[in-house]
Amino acid sequence: MPVTATRAHWHDPAATPRALLTLALLLVLWPGLQLTEFRPQILFNAQNREVMGRFLAGFWPPDTSAEFLLMLGRATLETLAMATAGLALALLLAIPLSLIATRTLSISALFSGRPSRTGRLLRYPVRFVLIVLRSIPEIVWALLFVRAVGLGPTAGVLAIAITYSGMLGKVYAEIYESVDPQPARALLQSGSSRLAAFLYGVLPNAAQELTSYTLYRWECAVRASVIMGFVGAGGLGQMIDLSMRMFAGGEVVSILLTFLLLVLLADQISQQLRKRLA
């Protein structure tokens, strides 16, 4: 092969378009850098460095005094209890809503193939409510409830109950629709009530998936209830927030480690339950 040919092969033919694309992307991102006040040098100015340095220096060793550990244990239990109670309340709301929202139990669909207008008029608003409930982040609900019912775990429980009822309701309705519809249809056609058709026609096939999704959501609720403490809704999050304000680095590290353990624990519990129940 002649030398000149290899020389030409070294040049990547796609290089110019790629460079232009990168340049265009950077131009688009420029206003973004302005909007986010992107100034990395801030991190290194003397004052911020001193504050952060003092804080980080306090990180080690983690706080392990008996008194603090007792508080930590209580906050951990509170976090777990918030997630569990919140999810239990969410179920109370999600189950009836999902039964209304699902198409599987439509009697009019049995005859004409699609649900009647009144059925749809009832179903769509419920679906819309479910969308709104779950699209507002739980921490926003928590912030609102803290102002309505005061600081403490009640706000967190209510926030989880509301957001998770939206999520569970929507997914439950979809799960009912995804299982084999024949048994429920047969029951409805032979004149059984909708509730009976659901209990004997849909639930046996859907139970496994419902359980496993609910357990997954419980894990998410544990994580969410830690976070919600930041707006004053009790549990571990509220402790982190307080410790950070007091620049107590050692406490922050202890709480973060507890948080990691809690997440691992929740993961294990839900895995075990899934194996036993589902």
Add this chain to the structure above:
Amino acid sequence: MKQSLSAALWLLAIVAAVVASFAYLQLDFASLFSTDSRAQMLDYAGSFFPPNTSAGWLSKLWQGTLETLAISAIGTLLAAFFGALFSLLAAGRLGNMAKALCRLLLNALRSVPELVWAALMVLAAGLGPFAGTLAIALHTTGVLGRLFAEALENTPPEPANALRAAGASATTAFLYGTLPGVIPQWLAYTLYRWENNIRMAAVLGFVGAGGLGQMLHVTLSLFQQSKAMSVILAMLAMVLLVDALSGWLRARLG
């Protein structure tokens, strides 16, 4: 029979846990729904309506929305950059020692939630959107670094090996043999995380990290409920729009 007995026992344990939770928290729903506090709560809820739609506030909301989008975009981009760098180490391309250390770092970055990072970054960089950007970048670097490394490990090594055998340098072999195989997957992961981060950026402001969240926190603290309501509606609109857009894109791109 034995299995159903154990399932029943587990169910009993769950019920006990739920009862214990309510007992431990000592939730006082009775007082929550007493006529007095019910009237108070209805009053509070009523003060959110109608949402404030004055032109001045709407233009501020628009600014806040743009800021939220910018925080999520820049944060995700930074995370994609550093995630790509760390993924090379985490996939074991530069030795096992670097691999173990890097995995530890990525796990640590990932297991601290964004909001905690944001609270820390507000200390380090002051109030404002820059703290939020850093928080998103730190957490997402952990997530993307691990996903990118998995993609690198699963990509077939033959193209790069062929280039190496033909005399290309290690860097060239990586750029032209390995990278083209993983880029589509990296891009998909990055876009997916961006979608999540838009939602997250909207609430990071609660600890002072800019965007719509900070506006909501400030208006609620100043008891300007009707302004807060329009912030909530803006958040809702943004989340629904992003959801719809990503659903549409996913259906089109398959």
